[in-house]
Amino acid sequence: MNNVAIRLVSQSANADSTVCINCQFAASPSAIFAMNHLNSRTSPQVLQAIIAICSWLLSCTAFAQDAATASDAAESPAPLVWHDSYEAARSKAIEKHTCLWLVFHDAEPAQIDSWKNQIDRDLPLQAFLQKQSCALISIHSENQAKEDSVADGSQRLVNHPAFVELRQRAGLVVVDFREPDSPNFRQVISVVPNGWCDASRDNHPPLLPKLTDLREVTRLPLCSLTVRTLLLAVRTHPDSPQSTDGEFHPVLHSEAVKHAKLQADLGVQGHHDWGVRFQRINEQLPTDVIAQEVCAESWSGQGLLAAARECVHSWHQSPGHWNAVSARHPFFGYDMQRGANGTWYATGIFGKRR
Numbered sequence: 001m002n003n004v005a006i007r008l009v010s011q012s013a014n015a016d017s018t019v020c021i022n023c024q025f026a027a028s029p030s031a032i033f034a035m036n037h038l039n040s041r042t043s044p045q046v047l048q049a050i051i052a053i054c055s056w057l058l059s060c061t062a063f064a065q066d067a068a069t070a071s072d073a074a075e076s077p078a079p080l081v082w083h084d085s086y087e088a089a090r091s092k093a094i095e096k097h098t099c100l101w102l103v104f105h106d107a108e109p110a111q112i113d114s115w116k117n118q119i120d121r122d123l124p125l126q127a128f129l130q131k132q133s134c135a136l137i138s139i140h141s142e143n144q145a146k147e148d149s150v151a152d153g154s155q156r157l158v159n160h161p162a163f164v165e166l167r168q169r170a171g172l173v174v175v176d177f178r179e180p181d182s183p184n185f186r187q188v189i190s191v192v193p194n195g196w197c198d199a200s201r202d203n204h205p206p207l208l209p210k211l212t213d214l215r216e217v218t219r220l221p222l223c224s225l226t227v228r229t230l231l232l233a234v235r236t237h238p239d240s241p242q243s244t245d246g247e248f249h250p251v252l253h254s255e256a257v258k259h260a261k262l263q264a265d266l267g268v269q270g271h272h273d274w275g276v277r278f279q280r281i282n283e284q285l286p287t288d289v290i291a292q293e294v295c296a297e298s299w300s301g302q303g304l305l306a307a308a309r310e311c312v313h314s315w316h317q318s319p320g321h322w323n324a325v326s327a328r329h330p331f332f333g334y335d336m337q338r339g340a341n342g343t344w345y346a347t348g349i350f351g352k353r354r
Helices: 002-013 029-038 044-075 086-096 109-121 123-130 161-166 211-218 225-235 250-266 274-282 304-317 319-326
Strands: 018-020 025-027 099-105 133-138 171-176 187-193 289-297 331-338 344-353
Touching: 086 099, 086 133, 109 123, 109 211, 123 211, 161 171, 161 187, 171 211, 187 211, 187 225, 187 304, 211 225, 225 250, 225 304, 225 331, 225 344, 250 274, 250 289, 250 331, 250 344, 274 289, 289 304, 289 319, 304 319, 304 331, 304 344, 319 344
Parallel strands: 099 133
Antiparallel strands: 018 025, 099 171, 171 187, 289 344, 331 344
8 A cells, every 4th residue: 555655646746636526635637547446446435545645645755855955955054255365365364363275276267166166065174164264366366465474565476485385386375363472373384285285296286276185284283384284294195104193282292393493403313312301201291101203304405395295205214213103193293493504304202102
C-alpha cells in the first residue's frame, strides 16, 4: 500500500484536480483510475481514507522541502564584501579593529567572479574572512593613501617597499590593524605570492590565490611577519612536518625571537648559552615536556621568503634537526631575524614530551 500511496501522490501532484462524487474529495481522474485498477473492490470510504493519507503525505513533503529551503537560506551567509581600493579597505579595518587582507591580482572579471564564488561556498574560510577587511586590488592600481607605513606616495601600490617580497606580482598581503598598542599595528604580517605555498613550486603561478593557500594563512598565529613566514615555510614543506601542529606557546615564541636576534647580532649561527636558556625555558613549561631547539641560517643576501625556505631546507638535510622539526610537539615557537651581514638566522624551540 505504501507503493500505491507514493504513486498516487506523484500522479495527483502533476494532474488537474476534479471532484470525485462517490468519495467527496479532490482528486485527479488519473489518481482515481489508478486506485480503482489497483483494487477495484475497495469501498469508497477506504478509498477516501487512502487518498486523504496521500494528500497528507504530499503536504508533509512540501513542508519538509520548504523547511529545508529555509534552513539552507539561513545557513548561507551573505557574499563576502571585497573592497576595490586600499583606502576603503584600510578604513574598514581600522573601524573593525581587524586585519586587512589585500589580494593583488591580474585576473579578468570572469575569473574574479568565479574565485569569489568559490570562497563564498567555503563556509569556514568565508566566515573567517567576514571578520577581516578584504580588498581585491589590481597590480596596476596606483597608490594614493599617505597615512601609514604601508602606503605613501603615488607609485603603484604593489611596488611599495612593504610589499617587496611580492616581487611586483600577484599575491596576498595581510596588514594588522587590530590593536594600536601592539608592536605589529599597521605592520605587514604576511606576504604570500601566488603559488608560493605550492609544494610543486609551479613556474606559472595562478592569477588569484589558491583557497588552500588562504586556509594556511588563516591558521597562522597573529604575530610578526618573520614568525608567520617561517611557520608557513615549515607547514608547506613537501614532507608535511608537524612541529607547528601543537600550541603556539608564548614563552617558546619569546625565546625563539630572542635567540634568533642574538644569532643575527653576533652574525654566527649556534645554540649560544643553551644550558642557561634550557633551564629557564623548562621552568616555564609543564613538567611532562622538555625544551628542544633547532637553528639554521640562510645564504647571505636572500630575501625573507627565500631565506625561510632555505632554513627549512637546511633542517631537512640534517636527520637530527629534521626529526625535531617533523615531529608533533605539544608546544612550539619559531622566529628568524636578519643580521647586518645580510644572513637570516632561524630558531625553532619545542616543548616535546619527556
